[in-house]
Amino acid sequence: MIARAAAPRRISRWLGIFFKAIGGFVILSLLLVALYRFVPPPVxxxxxxxxxxxxxxxxxxxxxxxDMARAAIAAEDSRFCSHHGFDTVAIAQALRHNASGRRIRGGSTISQQTAKNVFLFQGGGFIRKGFEAWFTLLIEAIWGKRRIMEIYLNVAETGLGTYGVQAGAIRYFHHGAGRLSRAEAARIAAVLPLPKKRAAVAPGGFTRRYGNSIASRIRVVSRDELDSCLR
Structure with a gap:
């Protein structure tokens, strides 16, 4: 009888701990997102x-x-201003592409990448993706598009040990991000998917072609006002 009575108490205790942990995580994540609405993430x-x-x-x-934000939209997330954190069209396209057995392609938006870069870690599979979705919803609701883009352009890895487009512009072109040409912005955007393996100075092969393609698409982003939420 004692053992039977103890089992429900243990279950109840563990459930209490579980729900307290969930509640603590929700409160902490809300506080962090609210703080970073006004304060730059320190690290x-x-x-x-x-x-x-x-x-x-x-x-x-x-x-x-x-043009740097336009380059990011052209390269990473053409529907940045029209979705609410998740691009269902891009996700469906990525699933069809990956099902074909070709090289794996992601469908992450700039919002998702920002959530991952600021609050989480690289890799981690489906568990990390779940946390990423939660933080994506929060930053879309609390930060808005301009703040998401601002933080993305400041925390994205742009080279070995180099973070943000300001540091990337100085590293590659010896001037600040405020003076980037269209071609320079496109080259930095071309580096973003693989910053440890690509360089924006004298790029060759795929990186050069990809940068040229992004430079052309910057004009489309501007012409079609795909960056309207940033203006």
Whole structure:
């Protein structure tokens, strides 16, 4: 009888701990997202785990040449201004592409990448994706598009130990992100998917072709006002 009575108490105790942990996580995540609405994230897990060190220099979105944001939209997320964090069209296209057995392609939006870069870590599979979805919903609701783009352009890895487009522009072109040409912005955007393997200076092969393609698409982003939420 004692053993039978103890079992429900243990279950109840563990359920209580579980729900308290969930509640604590929700409160902490809400506080962090609300804080970063106004304060730049000081550091990320990706930066802390980078054996190449950390070089970064925060600048506001107003101090970054508009073509840099357009380049990011052209390269990473053409429907950035029209979706609410998740691009269902891109996800469906990625699933069909990956099912064909070709090279794996992702369907992550800039919002999802920002959530991952700021609050989480690289890799991790479906568990990390679940947390990423939660933080994506929060930043879309609390930050808005301009702040998401601002933080993305300041925390994205742009080279070995280099984070943000300001540090990337200085590293590659020896001037700040406010003076980027269309071609330079496109080259930085071309580096973003594989910053440890690509360089924006004298790029060759795929990186050069990809950069040229992004430069052409920047005009489309501007013409079709695909960056309207940033203006």
């Amino acid at each position: 990320t897990l990706t930066m802390l785990l980078d054996p190449n060190g950390i070089t970064k220099d925060w600048v506001s979105l107003d101090e970054i040449d508009p």
